[in-house]
Amino acid sequence: MQSTAKLPVIGMDIAKNIFQLHIVDAESSEIQRVKLKRDRVADFFANRQSSLVALEACGGAHHWARMLQAQGHQAKLLPAKHVRPFVLRDKTDARDAQAIWVAAQALQAIPGIGPLTATALGATAADLSSFDSGRQFAVWLGLTPRQTGTGGIRSALSGGLKYTLVAGDSVTVAAFGLRA
Numbered sequence: 001m002q003s004t005a006k007l008p009v010i011g012m013d014i015a016k017n018i019f020q021l022h023i024v025d026a027e028s029s030e031i032q033r034v035k036l037k038r039d040r041v042a043d044f045f046a047n048r049q050s051s052l053v054a055l056e057a058c059g060g061a062h063h064w065a066r067m068l069q070a071q072g073h074q075a076k077l078l079p080a081k082h083v084r085p086f087v088l089r090d091k092t093d094a095r096d097a098q099a100i101w102v103a104a105q106a107l108q109a110i111p112g113i114g115p116l117t118a119t120a121l122g123a124t125a126a127d128l129s130s131f132d133s134g135r136q137f138a139v140w141l142g143l144t145p146r147q148t149g150t151g152g153i154r155s156a157l158s159g160g161l162k163y164t165l166v167a168g169d170s171v172t173v174a175a176f177g178l179r180a
Contacts, residue, residue, distance in 0.1 A: 007052040007074060011101025013093045014060055022097035033094055045071050052076060054104035056083050056096070078103050141165065 011022035019041055021034040036044055041064070045053070050072050055061040057077040065075035078100060086099035086106070131137045143165065 007050060009101055009104050010051050010053045011097045011099070011104060012053055012055050012064070013096040013100060014055060014058070014064060015093060018093065020093040020097040022094070022101040024101065033097070035094075042067060042071070045073060048073075050074070052104065054078055054100045056080055056100055076104055 008023070008026055013020040017038055019036045019038065021032070021036065021044075023032040023034065024030070025032070034044070045051075045068060052074045053065075053068050054076045055064060055078070057079050061077050065077060068075045083096070083099050083103045086102040087095055088099070089095065131140065
């Protein structure tokens with residue numbers, strides 16, 4: 001199985017009859033917006049190179065994720081609360097597909113966070129708009145000392161994910177010759 005960091009990403013918004021896809025060519029940066037009827041989706045993906053297909057998590061998304069995986073693609077289900085901040089202007093199915101594509105790339109673009117850590121963090125993280133600052137988010141992650149005062153923040157992460165984040169940070173600092 002190929003690393004998700006090297007796969008082309010496709011954002012797919014699923015609906016009852018019409019599916020919208022957002023595809024960006026890695027070499028030319030050309031954007032493709034594809035509209036497919038439900039019965040054409042399997043054929044479309046059967047004829048494509050292996051890709052990371054991101055879908056907004058919902059009941060039907062699990063069926064499509066299994067179908068995509070059976071065809072050699074990797075599927076990534078994203079919670080709606082992680083996609084919503086990337087919807088620009090009016091909400092349409094095409095813009096939802098674009099927001100899904102952007103959300104799928106957002107965590108993987110952070111130095112020191114690879115596809116596995118990004119997936120684990122994305123599944124664990126709460127609604128980011130509930131944090132007033134990056135420091136509050138870091139406290140919630142358990143990476144900085146606890147906040148003192150009213151309305152204290154509790155860490156939501158297990159030791160394993162904390163260790164993975166710290167290890168990724170250490171590798172990034174070493175790779176860029178930065179000092180902590």
